[in-house]
Amino acid sequence: MDKLSLWKEKVEVKLRQILAPSEPLLLYEAMSYYPLQGGKRIRPLLLCGVCDALGGNVEDAVVVGCAIELIHNYSLIHDDLPALDNDPQRRGLPSCHIAFGEDIALLAGDALLTLAFQVLSDVSQFNQVEPSDLLLIIHEISRRAGSEGMVGGQVMDIRGIGDRREINLKKTAQLFAACFVSAGIIAKKKSMLKDLEKVGIRTGLLFQMCDDWKDKDGYFKLLGEDLAKVIKEEETELKEELRRLSLLTPPIETLINSFIPTYN
Numbered sequence: 001m002d003k004l005s006l007w008k009e010k011v012e013v014k015l016r017q018i019l020a021p022s023e024p025l026l027l028y029e030a031m032s033y034y035p036l037q038g039g040k041r042i043r044p045l046l047l048c049g050v051c052d053a054l055g056g057n058v059e060d061a062v063v064v065g066c067a068i069e070l071i072h073n074y075s076l077i078h079d080d081l082p083a084l085d086n087d088p089q090r091r092g093l094p095s096c097h098i099a100f101g102e103d104i105a106l107l108a109g110d111a112l113l114t115l116a117f118q119v120l121s122d123v124s125q126f127n128q129v130e131p132s133d134l135l136l137i138i139h140e141i142s143r144r145a146g147s148e149g150m151v152g153g154q155v156m157d158i159r160g161i162g163d164r165r166e167i168n169l170k171k172t173a174q175l176f177a178a179c180f181v182s183a184g185i186i187a188k189k190k191s192m193l194k195d196l197e198k199v200g201i202r203t204g205l206l207f208q209m210c211d212d213w214k215d216k217d218g219y220f221k222l223l224g225e226d227l228a229k230v231i232k233e234e235e236t237e238l239k240e241e242l243r244r245l246s247l248l249t250p251p252i253e254t255l256i257n258s259f260i261p262t263y264n
């Protein structure tokens with residue numbers, strides 16, 4: 001089995017363990033509905049890839065990756081709600097609020113966000129991460145997921161505050177940066193954290209640009225040709241940067257290629 005398939009399997013197993021059935025069953029079903037549906041797992045897999053490239057413990061990366069996946073899925077549940085995107089479908093299935101009602105979907109999102117930090121603060125989940133480093137990881141993730149990051153970016157997006165780059169930086173790229181920085185902390189490469197943050201942001205911005213490109217109904221359609229050119233340039237620069245940091249390993253390159261459009 002190749003490394004990516006192995007790590008993906010570990011992420012799936014750990015998520016099922018974290019999201020074991022619990023009472024009240026209705027809340028458990030709504031909480032596990034998105035995270036156990038699949039999804040690409042791009043964030044946990046990047047975290048595993050970076051941690052592996054830096055010589056860190058991948059089992060520990062899987063746990064942190066699952067916590068970030070819980071945060072990502074909470075954001076999807078809340079984003080699909082009528083008050084935000086009002087999207088009745090996600091991954092080809094009814095959205096969480098369609099399946100469980102708006103009240104339960106809202107609370108399931110809250111519970112997933114809380115669960116992420118319950119997992120991260122549970123020292124028994126980890127093999128080689130010191131509690132002081134867990135605290136650092138919790139700080140990095142919460143800072144990038146909250147008002148200074150993902151939630152702040154979402155507010156800027158829905159209210160048209162700031163430019164597109166700043167919105168994407170906060171809304172999407174900061175959570176990618178959290179993956180890269182957390183991997184560096186797990187691998188005890190503290191001197192690399194600034195570089196990991198920069199390359200993580202770059203990866204997240206490219207991911208969002210590619211997502212915008214695929215969303216051809218959006219206004220980016222008008223900018224289609226330009227965007228394709230920018231994507232190509234950004235891909236080249238990102239890969240050069242990753243190579244400079246000895247992070248352009250086969251799994252990381254495969255993950256990046258997986259979200260680059262093929263322009264057919």
Ligand code: GRG
Pocket residue numbers: 038039040041042074075076078079084091150151154171172208211
């Ligand atoms: C805090 C409510 C709230 C929202 C935060 C991240 C976000 C803002 C909203 C989610 C919707 C959105 C357009 C996010 C941009 C990032 C993005 C393309 C998410 C989809 O992520 P994938 O492709 O999803 O990794 P899968 O299905 O693979 O898990």
